[in-house]
Amino acid sequence: MALLETRNLTKEFGGLTALNQVNISIDQGELVSLIGPNGAGKSTLINTITGMLEPTTGEITYAGTDIVGMEPFEIAQLGVGRSFQTASIFPDLTVRENIEVAAFATEHDSFSVNFFRRRDAYDDVRARTDRVLEVIELEEEADDAAEALPYGDKRRLEVAIGLATDPDLMFMDEPTAGMSPSETDMTVSLIRDLLEEQGMTIFLVEHDMDVIFDVSDRIITLDKGEIIAKGTPDEIRDDPTVREAYLGGEEV
Ligand SMILES: Nc1ncnc2c1ncn2[C@@H]1O[C@H](COP(=O)(O)OP(=O)(O)OP(=O)(O)O)[C@@H](O)[C@H]1O
Ligand SMILES: [Mg+2]
Known part of the structure; x- marks a missing residue:
């Protein structure tokens, strides 16, 4: 059983669909990263899962428990933590x-x-x-x-x-944003430590592609509220859709 699962998760703000039928699944002990352009819906996804926002439609289960409608502190008590952008x-x-x-x-x-x-x-x-x-x-x-x-x-x-x-599952929203290279290195080693020494499961939103390709088991790519690709770092690196939407077609 997945530790965390969303099913057809949709979040609308007025006329804007920030998340559209998003299905993700995270297993115990994994590091899953979420990438995508500005405004793709990455923070909205974290906010919805951690109870800061209520989904418009869709399901979220954590360790088999339906967590939709729970208060953020209740979700935290179940073992879901987060750091903020x-x-x-x-x-x-x-x-x-x-x-x-x-x-x-x-x-x-x-x-x-x-x-x-x-x-x-x-x-x-x-x-x-x-x-x-x-x-x-x-x-x-x-x-x-x-x-x-x-x-x-x-x-x-x-x-x-x-x-x-x-937490058993930790959401991190751009933990290295604005950091110097040495501060970034320190954060990457902290993430590794949480994963390997503390046995944590991590969901990481990050713009630094070196960090992403370095630490991720799997990568999910979001664009305009929809998942456009999922895969290992190698698969994502070679995915033409991801390059077009996110990497601007450039070689990485
Ligand atoms: N509370 C809100 N009310 C209305 N619109 C919102 C709200 N939060 C986010 N949005 C809109 O939803 C869309 C997704 O925003 P979100 O912050 O999730 O993007 P993001 O992928 O985290 O972007 P970034 O990389 O810039 O952090 C954007 O168009 C944003 O303006
Ligand atoms: Mg964000």
Whole structure:
């Protein structure tokens, strides 16, 4: 059984069809990338799966559970995490506090139903935050204000915020956008670590084709809300439709 599956997923904004009958399937332990031109619907797909947007029609199942209509925190509790394309950081909080806030968000349920679990829940949040700081290599910066971080570290903090909910499946929306080559390398090795050491399943949206071809097991290409190609990196590299729509026909 696939870990995550969408069936005929459609999202309309007024007259605009941002996603049109999208079928994707992600297996446990895979890294699946999503590519496509600006406005193709990549972020909309992530937002719809993670519960920020409700689909117009279609089905989404995670580990066999129908997740359409669930709140984002409920989907996070099931084990689906995400990092954002645009900043989700609280600039005045420290690095540690930013991760704790995100970690607390998935404890929401236990707070509301069981007062006596509070203490346990807080210990759990602390432990999870420490683990994320270690994985993401931001331990030394833990008590710095988030706004004081260099750009690349800020972007890694955004990934850390996604990791704070302890996901099995992680959505990353352009984690290397605007990064220097060395910051990009660091992020690629972090992605590998999450995949290989932490056993995570990753769905990656990325414009950097070197990163895509380097880390992906499979690549899905979206154009104007529709899937135009799916395949291994080699298959996608050679696909004439992808070249035309996305790579501008250029050799890669
Ligand atoms: N909340 C919204 N309300 C109305 N239209 C939206 C909304 N979010 C996205 N859109 C539109 O849906 C289409 C898909 O946008 P989306 O942000 O998903 O593209 P994308 O593939 O992530 O692009 P990019 O590579 O620039 O990040 C675009 O035409 C966009 O303007
Ligand atoms: Mg986007």
